Amino acid sequence: MKKLILALAATAMMAGAAQAQSYPSRPISMIVPFAAGGPTDIIARIVGEHMSKSLGQQIVVENVAGAGGTTGITRAAQSKNDGYTIMMGHMGTHGAAPALYPNLKYDPAKDFEPIGMAAGTPILIVAKKDFPAKDLKEMMAYLKANSDKVNQAHAGIGAVSHMTCIMFNSQLGIKPTAVPYSGTGPALNDLVSGQVDYMCDQIVNLVQQVKAGAIKAYAIATPVRSPALPDLPTTIEAGMPDYQVTAWNAIFAPKDTPKEVVTALTTALNKALDDDATKGRLLELGGVLPTKDERGGKWLGEFVVKEVARWTPVLKDAPK
Numbered sequence: 559m560k561k562l563i564l565a566l567a568a569t570a571m572m573a574g575a576a577q578a579q580s581y582p583s584r585p586i587s588m589i590v591p592f593a594a595g596g597p598t599d600i601i602a603r604i605v606g607e608h609m610s611k612s613l614g615q616q617i618v619v620e621n622v623a624g625a626g627g628t629t630g631i632t633r634a635a636q637s638k639n640d641g642y643t644i645m646m647g648h649m650g651t652h653g654a655a656p657a658l659y660p661n662l663k664y665d666p667a668k669d670f671e672p673i674g675m676a677a678g679t680p681i682l683i684v685a686k687k688d689f690p691a692k693d694l695k696e697m698m699a700y701l702k703a704n705s706d707k708v709n710q711a712h713a714g715i716g717a718v719s720h721m722t723c724i725m726f727n728s729q730l731g732i733k734p735t736a737v738p739y740s741g742t743g744p745a746l747n748d749l750v751s752g753q754v755d756y757m758c759d760q761i762v763n764l765v766q767q768v769k770a771g772a773i774k775a776y777a778i779a780t781p782v783r784s785p786a787l788p789d790l791p792t793t794i795e796a797g798m799p800d801y802q803v804t805a806w807n808a809i810f811a812p813k814d815t816p817k818e819v820v821t822a823l824t825t826a827l828n829k830a831l832d833d834d835a836t837k838g839r840l841l842e843l844g845g846v847l848p849t850k851d852e853r854g855g856k857w858l859g860e861f862v863v864k865e866v867a868r869w870t871p872v873l874k875d876a877p878k
């Protein structure tokens with residue numbers, strides 16, 4: 559009996575190893591917890607395309623929007639941990655969510671195998687193109703004077719566009735009407751058509767529309783200007799120096815996904831980040847690439863712990 563059990567265990571281990579070696583043998587689903595066309599989706603599709611090439615299997619982006627990204631991440635966290643479901647999380651789903659969702663069904667620090675950082679995304683303050691302010695100072699004055707009349711778009715409680723505008727609004731002492739969307743892709747469409755007044759959003763979603771003059775950009779919340787929009791002043795230059803925030807998007811797998819699979823995914827992500835064309839597309843949209851030190855699962859796992867600790871007090875006390 560003992561022999562039989564040992565034999566069975568050995569067979570199971572070999573099957574496991576063979577499975578890991580042949581990974582991936584079918585398409586991989588990458589859950590993006592926001593609507594298609596938004597920043598998280600854009601980044602997922604850019605890195606996913608190159609990862610598909612090096613893994614030899616298609617990474618299929620699946621948009622599962624809702625509740626500021628927590629619906630999709632909950633689903634991904636509860637998926638089979640065999641490497642065929644992974645996800646693009648971000649500063650909201652894996653940083654802000656615990657402070658804003660008391661009944662959150664996942665722990666960003668414990669319920670995932672971090673694969674690696676995909677791209678940092680500086681935050682821009684943008685408004686509809688006929689917003690009556692020529693620069694950030696005028697915008698701030700207008701918002702303060704018309705706080706009860708203006709609408710601010712965001713992608714749900716805990717989304718980056720929500721949490722970073724909580725910071726922006728509270729620095730101005732205003733409480734505009736918030737208009738939630740399933741992602742800042744659709745929110746941007748309404749900003750372009752003038753149905754909402756302003757939002758705080760990740761640069762990769764915005765560069766094309768800013769360049770086309772379809773929306774107005776007032777400032778980038780980083781200490782230095784972005785090469786993707788060199789004419790856009792920083793918040794320091796424009797008069798709101800304390801408003802500094804860069805978001806991030808990173809790939810995770812469900813907890814206890816086999817080590818070999820995690821390694822294969824991290825390697826594929828790193829290859830994508832080293833690929834000139836992939837890099838070029840991210841940089842052109844204002845994405846900030848992780849340095850060599852900021853790559854891989856170990857760094858990301860430690861970073862997520864720090865992000866949750868950083869955001870929890872800020873968001874718990876902020877006026878919502």
Ligand code: ASP
Pocket residue numbers: 592593596597598599648650712713716717718719720740741742743760
């Ligand atoms: N990243 C989200 C999106 O892709 C929006 C957000 O977090 O604000 O739409």
